[in-house]
Amino acid sequence: MMEPVKMDKLDRILASEEELLPSSGLAASVMDRVRGEMDAPEPIPFPWKRVLPGMLIAAAGLIWCVVEMVRMAVAALLNFNLEHLQLPGSAMRSLASAGWVLASLGVSLVSWLLARRLIGRGGLV
Amino acid sequence: MSTDAGNASVATGVNADLADVDRVLAGDGNAFAGIVRRWQGPLLNMAWRYCRDRGRAEEMTQEALVRAWRGLRQWRREGSFSTWLFALAANVFRSELKRFPAVNVPIEDAAEPSLAPAQESGLASRRVAEEVRRAVLALPVRYRESVVLFYFHEMDVSAAARTMGMPEGTVKARLARARALLKKRFPQLEDQQAALDMAEKEA
Numbered sequence: 001m002m003e004p005v006k007m008d009k010l011d012r013i014l015a016s017e018e019e020l021l022p023s024s025g026l027a028a029s030v031m032d033r034v035r036g037e038m039d040a041p042e043p044i045p046f047p048w049k050r051v052l053p054g055m056l057i058a059a060a061g062l063i064w065c066v067v068e069m070v071r072m073a074v075a076a077l078l079n080f081n082l083e084h085l086q087l088p089g090s091a092m093r094s095l096a097s098a099g100w101v102l103a104s105l106g107v108s109l110v111s112w113l114l115a116r117r118l119i120g121r122g123g124l125v
Numbered sequence: 126m127s128t129d130a131g132n133a134s135v136a137t138g139v140n141a142d143l144a145d146v147d148r149v150l151a152g153d154g155n156a157f158a159g160i161v162r163r164w165q166g167p168l169l170n171m172a173w174r175y176c177r178d179r180g181r182a183e184e185m186t187q188e189a190l191v192r193a194w195r196g197l198r199q200w201r202r203e204g205s206f207s208t209w210l211f212a213l214a215a216n217v218f219r220s221e222l223k224r225f226p227a228v229n230v231p232i233e234d235a236a237e238p239s240l241a242p243a244q245e246s247g248l249a250s251r252r253v254a255e256e257v258r259r260a261v262l263a264l265p266v267r268y269r270e271s272v273v274l275f276y277f278h279e280m281d282v283s284a285a286a287r288t289m290g291m292p293e294g295t296v297k298a299r300l301a302r303a304r305a306l307l308k309k310r311f312p313q314l315e316d317q318q319a320a321l322d323m324a325e326k327e328a
Contacts, residue, residue: 010307013254014261014276020173022165026183030161030190037194038154 138163142206149197157194164207165190168214174273175218177259185221189214204287211288215274257311261303268303271296 087095141159148156168189172182193213200209261272270289275296278284282300286293 010257010304010311011276011280013257014272015280016254017170017174017258017276019166020170020179020182022169022186023183026165026169026187027158027161030165030187030194031155031158033187033191034154034157034194037191 139205146197146200146206149194157197160193161190164210168210171211171214171273171277172218174261174277175222175270177262185218186214188221189217192217208284208287212290215270215288219270253311257307260307260310264303264306268299268306271299272303272307275300 141163145156145159149160165186168186169182172185172189173179176182176185189210193210196213200206261269264272271285274285274288275282278288282293282296286296289296
């Protein structure tokens with residue numbers, strides 16, 4: 001035999017809801033919607049037979065474009081020489097500043113995420 | 126005797142659900158009326174606990190039943206029909222309330238009963254109870270649903286967990302946290318409980 005569950009005041013309050021009775025029109029409204037869906041004409045099937053050849057040609061063209069771009073990028077990378085790359089001093093300083101800005105944004109993001117997580121654990125949101 | 130009668134009625138309901146589902150899937154849409162008739166009440170009461178708004182609960186119940194009609198083929202029959210239907214309804218209610226939340230106040234701002242426990246009359250007691258129930262809606266979302274479904278399923282953790290599609294341990298942990306938040310918000314419940322416990326001991 002099961003032992004009766006010990007209920008405290010909170011349990012008693014939350015477990016003792018009065019039962020609602022559905023309104024007289026609820027079942028009828030549901031069945032109206034169901035019948036409406038039953039009577040609706042079947043959706044027109046998608047014309048795969050007509051579309052498929054065009055889609056295959058488009059996919060082949062796309063793949064060919066990607067292959068060509070990769071091939072050109074690889075060729076350009078092989079011809080690239082770091083010795084030709086010379087940045088002026090001002091550009092180097094800007095790059096360094098941008099690095100610091102990115103680092104500070106990163107730190108802010110991490111602290112914001114951490115704060116959200118801590119608040120979430122506390123059940124405040 | 127009454128248990129036998131209860132079991133028989135549950136079995137009859139289960140068989141009736143199976144028969145109606147078979148008829149609907151065979152093309153007799155009108156057989157869905159039987160499912161609607163048997164389940165509109167439980168779903169309405171479940172929806173009410175999610176939003177505590179009678180009109181909205183009826184709308185959400187209607188939506189859940191129509192979605193059940195559309196998705197009837199997806200019921201795998203490994204679990205019971207009721208488990209599938211409650212889980213589907215919980216999904217519908219959750220997404221409906223995500224679109225238009227029922228309550229936007231945090232639990233700290235939920236109404237607090239003004240009467241002291243000593244002054245508690247029948248009316249005040251009912252008011253406290255209603256405010257506690259409304260405070261459930263102000264709980265953070267992940268705790269709220271555990272509370273709603275746990276008490277809807279008559280304090281059965283495994284039934285609540287099945288409806289939510291979550292492990293029982295997770296539901297238990299969320300319930301404990303939700304109860305702690307509610308008791309913190311309504312400390313007078315603890316005082317009243319302590320008084321009741323003392324009276325029981327003395328008796």
